[in-house]
Amino acid sequence: MDEDLSVDGAIENTIDDAVQQVTAPLSDYISGPVLKIISVLVILIAGLIILKVLLHIVQKALDHSRFDDVLHTFVISSIKVVFSVMLVLTVLGYLGIPMTPFITMMGACGAAVALALKDSLGNFAGGILIIFNQPFKKGDFIECAGVTGRVQEINLIYSTLTTPNRVISMPNGILANQTVINFSEDENRRVDCQFGISYDSDIDKAKEIITNVIDGSDYFNTGRKASVGVSAHGDSAVMIDALAWCSNDDYYAAKYYLLETVKKEFDKAGIDIPYPQITVHSSDH
Numbered sequence: 001m002d003e004d005l006s007v008d009g010a011i012e013n014t015i016d017d018a019v020q021q022v023t024a025p026l027s028d029y030i031s032g033p034v035l036k037i038i039s040v041l042v043i044l045i046a047g048l049i050i051l052k053v054l055l056h057i058v059q060k061a062l063d064h065s066r067f068d069d070v071l072h073t074f075v076i077s078s079i080k081v082v083f084s085v086m087l088v089l090t091v092l093g094y095l096g097i098p099m100t101p102f103i104t105m106m107g108a109c110g111a112a113v114a115l116a117l118k119d120s121l122g123n124f125a126g127g128i129l130i131i132f133n134q135p136f137k138k139g140d141f142i143e144c145a146g147v148t149g150r151v152q153e154i155n156l157i158y159s160t161l162t163t164p165n166r167v168i169s170m171p172n173g174i175l176a177n178q179t180v181i182n183f184s185e186d187e188n189r190r191v192d193c194q195f196g197i198s199y200d201s202d203i204d205k206a207k208e209i210i211t212n213v214i215d216g217s218d219y220f221n222t223g224r225k226a227s228v229g230v231s232a233h234g235d236s237a238v239m240i241d242a243l244a245w246c247s248n249d250d251y252y253a254a255k256y257y258l259l260e261t262v263k264k265e266f267d268k269a270g271i272d273i274p275y276p277q278i279t280v281h282s283s284d285h
Contacts, residue, residue: 041092049089055079058269074128074156119155119173125155126176135175139246145174164252188222188245191255195262196237198272203230203238208262209265210242219254220244236274 051232055076062072072188092099131154136142139153142161147168158169183189197206207228213224224245232239242262246254 031107036095040094043045043091044087047083047090050085051080051083054083074131120169123157123171123173126172126174127154127159129154129176130154130159130172131156135180135183136182140182141189142183142252143181144170145178183248183251187247188224189244189248189251190208190218191242191244191251191257193242193244193258193262195229195240195242196234197240197266198236198274198275199238201238201271203240205269206240206266206271209269209271210240210262213241213258213261213265214244217257219246219250219257222246234274 008255011012036256047270058079061073089102090156092102113192130136138151138152138154142149142151147161147163147170147240149163149168151159152162153160155172157172159175160170161168161170195206197203197212210228211226214220214228220226223243226244227239228242230238231241244258265275
């Protein structure tokens with residue numbers, strides 16, 4: 001406590017010395033209240049000059065950093081707010097106005113705001129974590145909490161994802177606390193499709209058709225080998241999985257193409273895709 005008081009006293013003495021150097025030549029010509037006003041103006045002007053220099057230094061450092069523009073704006077705004085509050089408190093202290101009630105009021109207001117905006121503050125903290133850790137960036141194709149889309153915007157509270165038919169605003173608290181799959185870490189993405197054929201159909205023929213559809217499409221011309229094979233024996237069908245790689249940008253078009261074209265080729269070859277069947281047993285009374 002004594003150490004804090006000594007620091008505060010040193011700051012006040014420094015301010016007093018600076019103000020005295022500027023106002024001393026005027027003290028013989030200007031009355032006390034006017035001199036006080038001039039002193040306050042000197043403090044404010046000096047503070048604004050310091051703030052401008054500080055912001056210039058911080059902005060140059062941020063420009064050479066890897067952080068997103070959203071963080072740049074947040075850091076600059078935070079410095080302005082904090083420095084402005086400190087400058088106001090300095091002026092109040094110089095004028096001899098008690099600051100304890102003012103600080104107490106600010107603390108109470110801050111606690112009330114924090115309680116009212118608990119969820120938003122959680123999202124805000126999530127936004128800061130996302131910006132610093134950068135699990136994804138603008139333009140990446142991600143999946144989180146069952147939502148898949150391209151990152152359109154990263155803000156401090158919400159991030160915006162675009163899908164083929166909608167725009168989704170996701171709270172940053174969810175993105176920061178749940179598993180995020182970033183498909184853009186790899187330029188290609190795997191299309192997973194499953195086809196069911198009847199037990200009477202030719203499995204080898206069905207696999208050949210699926211393979212030919214994949215090999216004959218430019219969507220899957222990525223240099224990665226596709227996989228086609230039986231994955232399960234269902235109640236009504238033999239399940240065949242097709243795993244093929246396409247570019248991230250072509251994912252949906254490639255998936256739709258594969259599902260549609262395989263169905264058409266199955267129809268031509270007489271391979272049935274059966275409806276689910278239920279066998280009902282009855283007993284005679």
